[in-house]
Amino acid sequence: MENKLYYLDPYIKEFQTKVLRCEEDSNGTYVVLQETAFYPTGGGQPNDTGSLNGYVVTNVEDVDGEVRHYINETIVEGEDVTGKINWERRFDHMQQHTGQHILSAAFVELFQFQTLSFHLGTETSTIDIDTSEVTEDELRKAEERANEIILENRSIETKWIRESEVNEYPLRKAPTVRDNIRLVIIPDYDYNACGGTHPTSTGEVVALKIFQWERQNKKVRIHFVCGSRVLQHLHEKNKVLMEISQLLSTPPEKAGEAVHRLLATNKELEKELQNNQRILMDVEGDALLRKSIEWNGQKLVFEEFKDRSMKELQKFAKLVVEKDGQGVVVLVSENGEQLQLVCGRGNGADINMKELIGELLPLINGRGGGTPAFAQGGGEALISSKELVEHAKKFIVK
Incomplete structure (x- = not known):
């Protein structure tokens, strides 16, 4: 793993290395580097983006342990290159992925709901938990517990172990690999096998907010955001609330009541309209x-x-x-x-x-x-x- 710099230091934003190969596969032209800080797609976390000598890196994939950097140009083998990571994207992924660990652990700790899958999306992230029903109170308690762990600014450690050492750790779930098992540990809270990038403390996640949940194939899918996405979503929702408040000429805190009144009035108007339509049709029927x-x-x-x-x-x-x-x-x-x-x-x-x-x-x-x-x-x-x-x-x- 020595050539995978994102494991040695997830905060690396720029690095120098050499090109080992430049070839093509079904996904396009790719470059293999002597070492790389670009994280490839895996474990629910999307790939990094950035540039190599100014050429845009559009995708990064791990193919049989080889990290392939896809670009739209050709780079000569043996050439020195400077890699630059899109840090805003990387750190956002670190926040969302670590938030997922914390939230998943909260559901296990409080209700024994295991996480079955994780998806890190461009707007929100989701986890599917092993239950067919969840209450608003359970969601609130899990969210509160997750934010407690974040605010405590606990350390986050990573460790490589062998398969024979797995039983020495209280893992949240069994690892899916047998060799080179990497643990992401929040001491006295969560022990999880994971190959993603994470910050060194929970405080860097900043905050976590659950937005909604839905049933998916007899399981529950939870939508949430972490870090700067919380502020972004708060900004967007506040903007919508203010627009509604202005349209209804009512203070934001009373917008809900005003909408209910508007819907009730609209329902009465619809009934009146339907009644008038019946009368009109009756008249037209007589005319016919x-x-x-x-x-x-x-x-x-x-x-x-x-x-x-x-x-x-x-x-x-x-x-x-x-x-x-x-x-x-x-x-x-x-x-x-x-x-x-x-x-x-x-x-x-x-x-x-x-x-x-x-x-x-x-x-x-x-x-x-x-x-x-x-x-x-x-x-x-x-x-x-x-x-x-x-x-x-x-x-x-x-």
């Missing part, structure tokens, strides 16, 4: 019946619309046949390049609506279906809505 044609003891209603939805057509049709059990209704709406139609009949009528729509849909290259009492469908406006209605009249009379 007044335009009906008497034929063979039945009232035939035909109407053409513009830009009416299928749902509206269905409501109109049902309204008409409910008002007159002898009624037969055919409604067509022209919606741009499409035609939609609904056909219905009352209990006292005997015209088969399924057969009727079966005659009409081929005229518009349409699809649909239904029952002998009620059918609907739609297709292309190959003919006008008026022509489609005329075909319906001819079929019914025939």
Whole structure:
């Protein structure tokens, strides 16, 4: 591990070394260095970025113990290079990863919830814990315990051990490797096998905040942030709160109450609107019946619309046949390049609506279906809505 400088000192920001090889694989051009401070993707922690002699390092991967630095240029083998780490990204990852150790240990200490997986994202990080349910009180207590450990500024130690030495340490979970086992230790709190980069004290994590949780495959996924991300998220959420406060003309601390009042008012307005729509449709239904044609003891209603939805057509049709059990209704709406139609009949009528729509849909290259009492469908406006209605009249009379 001597050539992996990020293990010797995770605070190295710049280093000098030589190029051993410059080759290509399926991911692109990569450089292998005599030693490196670039951390490769692994253990839930993303890779470092930075530069080699000014060339941007886009990705870093560990392939069979060999650290490959992917760049968009070619560097001559044996050339001296200066590597520079994107320190802001590295230290952020150190904060998030160490915060994960502390939070995972808190869940084990307080509730015996083991961490099953960890993901360090660009906005938030997540852990999946081995439980199907978690309470807000449990989340609060775990968060408080984690922040206690952070504020105590406990030392963080790293140590390499052999497989035969594993039982000498109270590890939170069994290591996944058999050789070169690296322990990250917060004495008297957490002992964990880990290959990631970490600061030398918990205080550098600064703070930890849990934002939300969700169920994932009968487990619980917890979203959290640490360090400078806490301030960033606080800034963003405060900005949103202030915008809401201004829009509602209310102090930030009363914004929640104002939103509840607004939602309650909106709900009442929606009920009133729905009621008015029912009244309007009832009036339109009466108007349609007044335009009906008497034929063979039945009232035939035909109407053409513009830009009416299928749902509206269905409501109109049902309204008409409910008002007159002898009624037969055919409604067509022209919606741009499409035609939609609904056909219905009352209990006292005997015209088969399924057969009727079966005659009409081929005229518009349409699809649909239904029952002998009620059918609907739609297709292309190959003919006008008026022509489609005329075909319906001819079929019914025939």
